[in-house]
Every structure is written in C-alpha cells, then in structure tokens.
Amino acid sequence: xxxxxxxxxxxxxxxxxxxxxxxxxxxxxxxxxxxxxxxxxxxxxxxxxxxxxxxxxxxxxxxxxxxxxxxxxxxxxxxxxxxxxxxxxxxxxxxxxxxxxxxxxxxxxxxxxxxxxxxxxxxxxxxxxxxxxxxxxxxxxxxxxxxxxxxxxxxxxxxxxxxxxxxxxxxxxxxxxxxxxxxxxxxxxxxxxx
Amino acid sequence: xxxxxxxxxxxxxxxxxxxxxxxxxxxxxxxxxxxxxxxxxxxxxxxxxxxxxxxxxxxxxxxxxxxxxxxxxxxxxxxxxxxxxxxxxxxxxxxxxxxxxxxxxxxxxxxxxxxxxxxxxxxxxxxxxxxxxxxxxxxxxxxxxxxxxxxxxxxxxxxxxxxxxxxxxxxxxxxxxxxxxxxxxxxxxxxxxxxxxxxxxxxxxxxxxxxxxxxxxxxxxxxxxxxxxxx
Numbered sequence: 287x288x289x290x291x292x293x294x295x296x297x298x299x300x301x302x303x304x305x306x307x308x309x310x311x312x313x314x315x316x317x318x319x320x321x322x323x324x325x326x327x328x329x330x331x332x333x334x335x336x337x338x339x340x341x342x343x344x345x346x347x348x349x350x351x352x353x354x355x356x357x358x359x360x361x362x363x364x365x366x367x368x369x370x371x372x373x374x375x376x377x378x379x380x381x382x383x384x385x386x387x388x389x390x391x392x393x394x395x396x397x398x399x400x401x402x403x404x405x406x407x408x409x410x411x412x413x414x415x416x417x418x419x420x421x422x423x424x425x426x427x428x429x430x431x432x433x434x435x436x437x438x439x440x441x442x443x444x445x446x447x448x449x450x451x452x453x454x455x456x457x458x459x460x461x462x463x464x465x466x467x468x469x470x471x472x473x474x475x476x477x478x479x480x
Numbered sequence: 481x482x483x484x485x486x487x488x489x490x491x492x493x494x495x496x497x498x499x500x501x502x503x504x505x506x507x508x509x510x511x512x513x514x515x516x517x518x519x520x521x522x523x524x525x526x527x528x529x530x531x532x533x534x535x536x537x538x539x540x541x542x543x544x545x546x547x548x549x550x551x552x553x554x555x556x557x558x559x560x561x562x563x564x565x566x567x568x569x570x571x572x573x574x575x576x577x578x579x580x581x582x583x584x585x586x587x588x589x590x591x592x593x594x595x596x597x598x599x600x601x602x603x604x605x606x607x608x609x610x611x612x613x614x615x616x617x618x619x620x621x622x623x624x625x626x627x628x629x630x631x632x633x634x635x636x637x638x639x640x641x642x643x644x645x646x647x648x649x650x651x652x653x654x655x656x657x658x659x660x661x662x663x664x665x666x667x668x669x670x671x672x673x674x675x676x677x678x679x680x681x682x683x684x685x686x687x688x689x690x691x692x693x694x695x696x697x698x699x700x701x702x703x704x705x706x707x708x709x710x711x
Contacts (some may be wrong), residue, residue: 307678452536454678476710480674480681
C-alpha cells in the first residue's frame with residue numbers, strides 16, 4: 287500500500303512468498319526503486335513481479351537515455367499502464383502501486399493500477415493485494431491528510447500490519463519506505479510470523 | 481481484479497455476484513493440532529486460526545474442546561462439522577456416564593467419534609485427535625483422521641499444518657517424557673507449523689490432562705517459541 291503525507295509519501299509491503307497455503311520464503315521484496323524518489327510495489331504472481339520489474343527497468347533506462355532527465359511519477363504511471371495493457375488478453379498477474387515525488391517540484395504522488403493497466407490516482411492512499419478489503423478498512427479509519435513523515439510511518443505500518451494479520455496468505459514480515467525530499471528511509475517491521 | 485465502468489444493465493448481467501468470497505466460503509479450522517502421552521496424562525495443543533478462504537474469521541479460536549472432565553478433543557477440518565460431531569459425542573458420553581455411574585474411558589470416546597466420522601465419512605470433513613486420562617490405562621491419545629479410522633498413538637499430529645511437522649516430531653520425540661518435557665515439545669511443533677502454514681496461526685493453546693484435572697495455558701505474542709531471526 288502507499289500513502290500520501292505532508293511533502294512525503296510512504297510505500298509498504300509484506301515480505302511473504304508462498305505457494306497457496308505454504309510459505310516458501312519470508313524475504314521476498316516486492317518494492318522496487320525506479321528512481322531516487324520513485325518506487326513501485328508489485329504484489330501478485332512472483333514470476334510476473336520479477337518480469338515486470340525487469341522489463342519496466344529497461345524501459346525506464348531507455349527513457350532516461352533519450353530524454354536525458356529523470357521521469358515524472360505521472361509519466362512513469364503511464365509507462366507501467368502501457369506495459370500492462372500490451373498484454374491485455376494474456377495479462378501479467380500483478381496489480382502495481384506507485385509512490386514518488388516529482389523530480390523537480392517534489393510534489394507527492396501515489397497511484398495504483400489493475401492487472402491490465404487501468405490507472406487510478408488518489409490523494410490519500412492506495413492498496414493492492416489479497417487483503418485489499420482489510421487494507422481499505424484500515425486506511426479509511428487511520429489516514430488523515432498532511433501527516434508528517436514520522437506519523438505517516440506509524441499510520442502506514444499499523445494499517446498494513448493489522449490488515450495482513452487478518453489474511454491467511456499475507457504477512458511474514460513487512461518493509462516500509464518513507465520518501466522525503468532529501469532522504470528515503472527503509473524500515474523492516476517486526477511482525478507476527480504466522 | 482480488473483476494474484469496470486460499464487453501464488448498469490450489462491454490469492448486473494455479468495457481475496451478478498458481488499458478495500465477497502468470505503461470505504460464501506465454508507469456515508475451516510485450517511489448523512495445526514498435536515497431542516502426546518506421558519506417564520500420568522496427556523498434553524494437547526492447537527493453534528487458534530479459523531479461516532474462510534483466505535480471510536481469518538477468528539484469530540483466537542479454541543480448538544481444544546471438552547468432551548468430559550478428563551477427555552478433550554482437538555478439532556481440525558470444517559468448523560461446523562467438527563463442532564457438530566463433538567456436541568453429539570459429548571451428549572452421548574454424558575448419557576453413558578449417567579447410565580454406567582463412572583467416567584467413560586478415552587477408548588470409548590475415541591470409538592464414539594469414530595462411529596460418527598466413519599458413518600458420515602462422505603458428508604463431513606473432520607480430522608480429530610481424542611486425548612485424555614482414565615483410570616484404566618492412564619494418559620492416551622487416539623487419532624481419528626478423515627476417513628474415520630481410530631488408532632492409538634504415543635503422539636499424534638493433525639491439520640493442514642501437520643505436514644510440516646512429521647520430520648520434526650519424529651526426530652524430537654522420546655519415549656517416557658515427563659509433562660515438563662511434553663509441553664515445550666508440543667509448543668515448539670505448533671510454532672514451527674504456524675510459521676509456515678497459512679491456515680495456522682494466532683496463539684498456541686495448550687492443555688495438560690491428568691488425574692488431578694485439566695490445566696490450560698495460552699502462549700501469546702512473545703511467549704511463542706521463535707525459530708527465525710529478526711532481520
């Protein structure tokens with residue numbers, strides 16, 4: 287999930303990699319850095335998580351070479367959308383969540399997408415994954431506008447943890463990134479491992 | 481899944497099912513359960529998660545159900561089926577106790593479970609471990625798995641999480657353990673399964689049944705045995 291705060295954004299995910307009920311590993315990272323202030327979270331089928339992130343990285347590098355500048359988050363969202371819609375009738379099973387700051391103005395930006403690339407930009411929070419309903423409930427009740435980075439960290443951590451504690455196939459560790467103008471803080475949460 | 485914004489009529493036609501999955505899926509106690517005999521009684525244990533598909537409907541379930549004062553059962557499988565069967569057995573043994581004037585044997589309880597589970601094997605999904613103490617044989621553990629067989633074992637494991645434990649219990653079990661050795665044996669086993677099985681989790685509920693009665697212990701949060709490193 288991702289949330290907007292005051293001049294900052296946060297993006298967080300669990301770390302489980304499993305095959306239906308069995309947990310195979312607890313250190314599978316699903317959040318990828320696409321730029322100094324641009325992160326994408328890719329929940330879904332693990333093989334597609336890896337393929338999409340690699341293909342996206344390639345396209346992003348080509349863009350940066352041609353344009354000779356860092357990509358804007360909104361443009362990046364359109365790039366992801368295009369990549370996914372190319373596979374309209376045989377889609378990648380990922381539902382990405384994007385969080386970042388504009389490279390020039392440092393405006394916060396969050397967006398999410400369905401598996402065939404329909405983009406959705408919001409001003410508060412976006413969620414994606416098997417426990418999306420639980421996450422919507424937690425976010426609706428905990429989020430408020432203009433949270434400072436420390437408060438945003440607490441809010442997103444609690445929202446994520448309590449949501450995936452009600453899902454049998456999510457959890458087993460969590461990672462939270464707080465993206466501000468001058469720094470990005472990555473924290474690993476201590477969670478229930480069940 | 482894909483979002484849609486089509487007109488009302490077509491939407492109703494092919495999105496006729498908007499009820500969420502967790503309202504339609506049967507409740508199962510996905511589960512890990514275990515029981516072990518020692519000289520003088522038994523130790524039984526279970527996790528506390530009930531799931532409806534992937535949604536955790538109850539995270540503090542009590543799967544250790546009392547049948548008589550000295551006989552308990554550990555339930556796994558369909559929540560409804562196991563509750564119904566346990567209620568029937570409890571009723572029948574209560575009646576038996578009034579007729580015979582003495583406490584029923586664990587063997588009797590196990591075979592009563594078996595009668596129900598076997599006769600209705602095509603219609604129910606119930607994997608049960610019956611364990612308790614009686615004055616004839618002391619502590620006993622009987623497994624009554626899916627098809628309705630009964631077998632007495634020195635220790636038994638069951639539920640979806642038990643598949644992760646066969647190696648562990650086979651290597652750690654020793655004959656003639658004391659109650660103090662049995663409790664961590666069961667707790668560690670349950671914790672390992674909860675760590676890997678999606679359908680098991682929550683807290684560990686343990687019970688020690690001896691001639692003096694039943695002693696219940698719950699292991700929550702940081703009390704759960706830990707087999708992983710925080711990283």
